[in-house]
Amino acid sequence: MLEIKLAFKNLLGAGLRTWLNVIVLSIAFVIILFYNGMLDGWNEQARRDTCEWEIGSGEIRHPLFDPYDPYCYQDAHKAIDADLQKLINAGEITPILVTQASIYPQGRMQNIVLKGISPDQKLLKLPSDKLNGGDGDIKAIIGHRMANASNLKIGDRLMVRWRDVQGAFDAKEIVIADIFRSNVPAIDAAQIWVSIDVLQEICVMPNEATYFVVNDEYLKTHREALAPNGWKFASKELLLKDLNDVIKSKKASSGIMYGLLLAIALLAIFDTQVLSIFRRQKEIGTYIALGMTRFKVVRIFTFEGTAHSILAILLGSIYGTPVLSYFVRAGIPMPSSVDQTGLAISASIYPVFSLGLIVSSILLVVISAMIVSYIPTRKITKLNPTDAIKGKIL
Amino acid sequence: MKYIKFLLIFLLAINSETYAKYPDAAGIIKKIDENMFSTNRVFESVMTINGKRSSRSIVSRTYSVGDEKSFTEYLSPASEKGTKMLKLDNQLWIYSPGTDRIIQISGHLLRQSVMGSDLSYEDMMEERKLTDIYDAKVIGEEEISNRKCWVMELTAKVEDVAYFSQKLWVDQESYVPIREDLFGKSGKLLKRATLENIKKIQGRWFPMKFTYKDMLKEGNGTVFEMTDVKFDQKIPAYIFSKASLKK
Numbered sequence: 001m002l003e004i005k006l007a008f009k010n011l012l013g014a015g016l017r018t019w020l021n022v023i024v025l026s027i028a029f030v031i032i033l034f035y036n037g038m039l040d041g042w043n044e045q046a047r048r049d050t051c052e053w054e055i056g057s058g059e060i061r062h063p064l065f066d067p068y069d070p071y072c073y074q075d076a077h078k079a080i081d082a083d084l085q086k087l088i089n090a091g092e093i094t095p096i097l098v099t100q101a102s103i104y105p106q107g108r109m110q111n112i113v114l115k116g117i118s119p120d121q122k123l124l125k126l127p128s129d130k131l132n133g134g135d136g137d138i139k140a141i142i143g144h145r146m147a148n149a150s151n152l153k154i155g156d157r158l159m160v161r162w163r164d165v166q167g168a169f170d171a172k173e174i175v176i177a178d179i180f181r182s183n184v185p186a187i188d189a190a191q192i193w194v195s196i197d198v199l200q201e202i203c204v205m206p207n208e209a210t211y212f213v214v215n216d217e218y219l220k221t222h223r224e225a226l227a228p229n230g231w232k233f234a235s236k237e238l239l240l241k242d243l244n245d246v247i248k249s250k251k252a253s254s255g256i257m258y259g260l261l262l263a264i265a266l267l268a269i270f271d272t273q274v275l276s277i278f279r280r281q282k283e284i285g286t287y288i289a290l291g292m293t294r295f296k297v298v299r300i301f302t303f304e305g306t307a308h309s310i311l312a313i314l315l316g317s318i319y320g321t322p323v324l325s326y327f328v329r330a331g332i333p334m335p336s337s338v339d340q341t342g343l344a345i346s347a348s349i350y351p352v353f354s355l356g357l358i359v360s361s362i363l364l365v366v367i368s369a370m371i372v373s374y375i376p377t378r379k380i381t382k383l384n385p386t387d388a389i390k391g392k393i394l
Numbered sequence: 395m396k397y398i399k400f401l402l403i404f405l406l407a408i409n410s411e412t413y414a415k416y417p418d419a420a421g422i423i424k425k426i427d428e429n430m431f432s433t434n435r436v437f438e439s440v441m442t443i444n445g446k447r448s449s450r451s452i453v454s455r456t457y458s459v460g461d462e463k464s465f466t467e468y469l470s471p472a473s474e475k476g477t478k479m480l481k482l483d484n485q486l487w488i489y490s491p492g493t494d495r496i497i498q499i500s501g502h503l504l505r506q507s508v509m510g511s512d513l514s515y516e517d518m519m520e521e522r523k524l525t526d527i528y529d530a531k532v533i534g535e536e537e538i539s540n541r542k543c544w545v546m547e548l549t550a551k552v553e554d555v556a557y558f559s560q561k562l563w564v565d566q567e568s569y570v571p572i573r574e575d576l577f578g579k580s581g582k583l584l585k586r587a588t589l590e591n592i593k594k595i596q597g598r599w600f601p602m603k604f605t606y607k608d609m610l611k612e613g614n615g616t617v618f619e620m621t622d623v624k625f626d627q628k629i630p631a632y633i634f635s636k637a638s639l640k641k
Contacts, residue, residue: 107612159610161584166553170578171610 003296007304011311014272018308021272025265025312025365028258030320032361035254037324037351038332043247044352045183046344047240052125053184056213059234060084060093060227065210067186070113073098077165077208084212084228092218094121095209097199101162103192105150112146113191114162116199123215126187130178131195138198139177143188147179154179160192164204172202183346243344262365265312266372273305273376284380285388298377305373309366327351416532422544423524425569426562429599431523434459437623438469443511444614452509461521463634474509478639486515489639496639511616512585512608517556524548527555535566538573539590542566557584568592568599583609596625 011018051057065076080088080095087093097116102109117124119131131139138160142152152158154176161171174194182188200206212231219226227233277284287297331348435458442451452474458464464481468474476491486499499515508515524530528548536545543563550558557576564571570592576585586609589601600623607615632638 104610109608109611161578161610163556164579167556168550168553168558168579169556169576169584170558170580171582171584172580 003300003303006300007307010276010304011307014276017272018311021265021268021308022311022315024268025262025308025369026316026320028262028265029312029316029361029365030323031261032258032364033316033320033353033358034324034327034351035258036251036357036361037327037353038349039247039251039254040354040357041332041351042250042345042349043243045346045349046243046247049183049344049346050186050240050243051236053182054124054187054213055236055239056094056123057216057219058214058226058236059239060212060214060231061234062210063230063232065098070100073100073113073210077205077210078230080207080209081228084209087218088118088212090217091122091215092221093212093214094118094123095196095212097196097203097205097208098210099162099199099203101160101192103150104159104161105152110150111190112160114160114199115191115193116196117193118197119195123213125182126193127178127180128193128195131193131198138172138174138194138202140174141178141180141193142176143185143191144179144181145185145188146191147176149189152176152179162203164202166204170202184344186344262368266368269305269308269369270372270376272308273301273373276304277301277376277379281383281388282391284383285385285390288383288385289389294381294383298374298380301377301380302370302374305377306366306370308373309369312369313362313365324351324353328353416535416544419530419532419546420525422532422546422564422569423528423530423548426564426571427523427525429568429570431460432598432625434627434629435623435625436627436629438621440619440621441509441511442617442619443509444616445510450510457629457633459629459634461523464521465633465638480634480636480639482634487636487639494640496636512606512611512613513616513618517585517606522555527552528560536563538563541572543572565592565599568594570599570601572601585609586615591619595623598625 062076062078064072066072077097077099084093084095088095095118099114101112101114103112104110117126117128117131119128121128127141130141133139140158142150147153150158156176157173158176159171160174161169163169174192180188187193196209200208226235284297287300288294328351331350333348334345436456438453438455440451440453442449450471452471453469454466455469456464456466462483464479466479468477478489480487480489487496488499489496508517527550529551530546530548532544533547534545536543543565546562546564548560548562558579559577559581561575561577562571563573570589571587572589572592574587574589575583576587578584586607588605588607589603590605591602592599593602594600600620602620602623604618605615606618607613
């Protein structure tokens with residue numbers, strides 16, 4: 001208790017020097033929270049959007065299907081058997097058929113991926129119900145990225161050319177029934193969605209699919225064997241691996257930035273401690289002469305340095321709470337160019353400050369401050385009290 | 395009943411008369427194949443790509459054996475000089491001197507146009523005899539560019555065919571198609587080829603100028619003009635190897 005009292009008394013007595021250290025450290029603390037909260041918010045939003053729009057709770061894929069390899073689309077499809085059909089009827093999985101095609105917006109040719117999905121599916125957020133009807137026209141839905149890239153609007157008619165399973169060319173006009181706005185570029189850029197029945201018919205692939213999106217119910221009921229015979233299963237974690245890797249790399253790069261800021265603040269504490277021990281040699285000698293153990297003196301000085309971090313956290317909380325709360329409510333606007341990066345980023349990222357993040361940030365600041373405060377105090381253990389009282393340099 | 399019988403006999407008579415006045419369609423497409431296909435050929439050509447604002451010409455030399463093997467080397471302009479293309483069965487490779495790399499063209503890339511022309515790599519790979527893939531019938535007679543032509547309708551008899559049907563205007567004298575309209579299964583006109591400047595070379599009639607037009611795309615099409623054609627040549631086997639791409 002004596003150490004705490006002495007530490008705070010000495011700290012507050014140091015005046016501006018203490019407050020400068022505290023302010024710099026509090027800025028580092030708030031920035032650590034801000035960056036990590038932003039990345040956690042992005043991670044949460046991207047995972048949620050990717051699951052809701054693209055992957056559900058996982059995918060059952062044709063063994064040859066690789067979404068990043070358009071060369072495989074030609075062969076990566078096969079018939080939906082009775083067991084899979086039962087799961088489709090139960091709403092546990094939804095089939096998707098993928099093929100390559102070309103479109104001719106404003107008379108120029110553009111290569112796209114044509115995807116077929118059931119208009120009645122409820123598993124993904126895609127507005128597939130808009131694919132119903134059409135009176136002989138092929139109805140299609142596209143994302144806003146595709147609409148912007150090809151200058152398309154709802155109601156526009158567009159010529160699409162494709163090859164059927166035997167390689168025969170054909171072309172027909174499609175009508176843009178809806179343009180959806182999604183944060184997931186993987187279902188949007190250079191893609192057109194039509195009814196799976198239509199795609200099966202025009203490609204002469206009756207009742208065939210390239211992959212299925214599954215829901216949580218499927219995972220529960222098929223825990224033992226997630227991949228049906230002749231298909232392979234891609235788990236949610238596997239499908240989100242790329243996203244996790246990006247977030248991890250972003251955390252590492254942002255860590256460098258706030259690490260530098262933290263290092264500056266800690267260096268200031270370190271300097272303060274060195275100066276403090278040098279200037280207070282007589283005080284240290286008196287403490288020891290009066291019977292205080294060297295270890296206790298080290299504790300007083302270490303705590304004094306660590307107390308900077310406690311004050312910094314308190315100060316950071318005073319101004320950081322309203323600032324960070326504002327960003328939680330209003331979001332952090334992202335530049336429009338991030339839309340083109342291929343990553344699932346919304347127009348605004350809403351940071352998430354979990355208890356774990358706050359506690360780990362506090363521990364990081366306090367422990368690192370404690371370490372840099374302790375290092376200069378080690379000299380005290382070698383101090384001769386008589387020399388110290390005489391003011392001889394350590 | 396009597397009237398129906400009469401009507402049937404009448405229609406049958408008209409039909410048989412229609413077919414009687416035209417030559418055998420199978421014979422015509424056989425003659426077309428004899429003109430257009432050879433064991434091998436070597437030719438130099440100028441491909442003129444007519445864009446919206448300007449046109450550009452690319453000179454190339456091609457060696458081909460049937461519909462399985464083909465090797466093309468681009469000779470000019472300077473930007474394309476040295477680019478080579480090798481086709482073996484259904485595989486296609488391109489060598490670009492700028493990058494000094496050989497790239498296999500497949501999947502999406504096969505649908506890209508060749509150097510901005512109206513021809514895709516897929517189109518260049520589709521070279522099969524009409525008699526192998528189409529059933530033909532003569533549906534009329536028309537005059538195109540002052541030449542009398544048989545108008546023919548070709549419908550695919552095999553499933554793995556790029557264009558389900560074709561309409562041909564075949565020159566009655568040379569048995570070379572002067573115009574080809576290529577249709578999809580739905581009946582949509584997809585491409586049009588116009589063949590001109592028919593010359594007799596080594597005993598066969600051959601068009602020296604082809605104009606291809608992707609009917610879904612804007613523009614004036616691509617003109618492919620042969621400057622020198624030789625049939626049934628001795629082509630060294632090494633030409634059709636990947637090693638020759640980098641030579």
